[in-house]
Amino acid sequence: MEDKARENGVAAMAACYQKFDPAAYLQYNYTPPRADFARKDSIVPWKLACLHRAFTEGDVSGDLLVDIGSGPTLYQVLSGCEVFNKVILTDFLEVNRQELRHWLQDEGGCSLDWTPYLQHVCKLEGRRYGNDKLCLKTGASAWTEKAAKLRQVIADILPIDVHCSQPLAPDALPSSGADCLVSCFCLESVSPDLAAFTRALGHIWKLLRPGGHLLLIGALGESYYFGGPGVRIPVVPLNEAQVCAGLKESGYTIIRLEVYTLPQDMRVGVDDVTGVFFAKARKD
């Protein structure tokens, strides 16, 4: 009976995602004011700064980085692509995997121009030459080099379901597991309740090698978001204590948890999120 209720909750969430619209989602969340690179208190620059710091502290390293629930976005791997030789992107929906393939194949048809994101992360990395100046050696700009690097290291874009005890196809990863997982706004926005969120944390734990890191970004206090016009998707409203408890219960050691509170003008009517958390954790 309990199993049936769980299955129904997960199936109801999957049904909500059938009308997810990648272009609208990108427009709602990845353009100003939420992605205003001139403002330090804008949400996207905050996330990029957290990821930059985490990937450059020296303890996160290895060969393979896996992004869990990539959606139609790339910002979450712009720092990691400089550290890992191989990056695997994943999503539940074919429309999102298709959006990512458009960018990867560089043949047009992308719903968002990632150039300002690439430029901003280059700036965080203090590239020798500025955004617009060319490298004397290669004639390329820093951001076009980063775009080329990202295209070179993305090894695959795979289907995933975090509600399965084995979220990826059995042979998708080496048997040792990934060296690092990154996951942004996925688990809380695909889970019917807190128990399912915590179980999903446990499922992705299995994809990670012992000693590997999880970089988790997510919404605080959010009960819904729009995945397109009229596509209202329920979210598990989380607080910091629940995030920490879920991580510990699932076998992670928390290294750091940071919190961002949304300024009033970032509350633009596409969700009811009040804050964002960034957690850096390790599987011991």
Ligand code: SAM
């Ligand atoms: N990571 C992106 C970001 O930072 O904006 C997208 C986050 S979006 C709120 C949630 C993503 O989870 C969507 O791309 C959706 O397709 C994906 N998703 C839905 N159900 C899922 C499931 N069962 N397992 C994994 N991902 C799922």
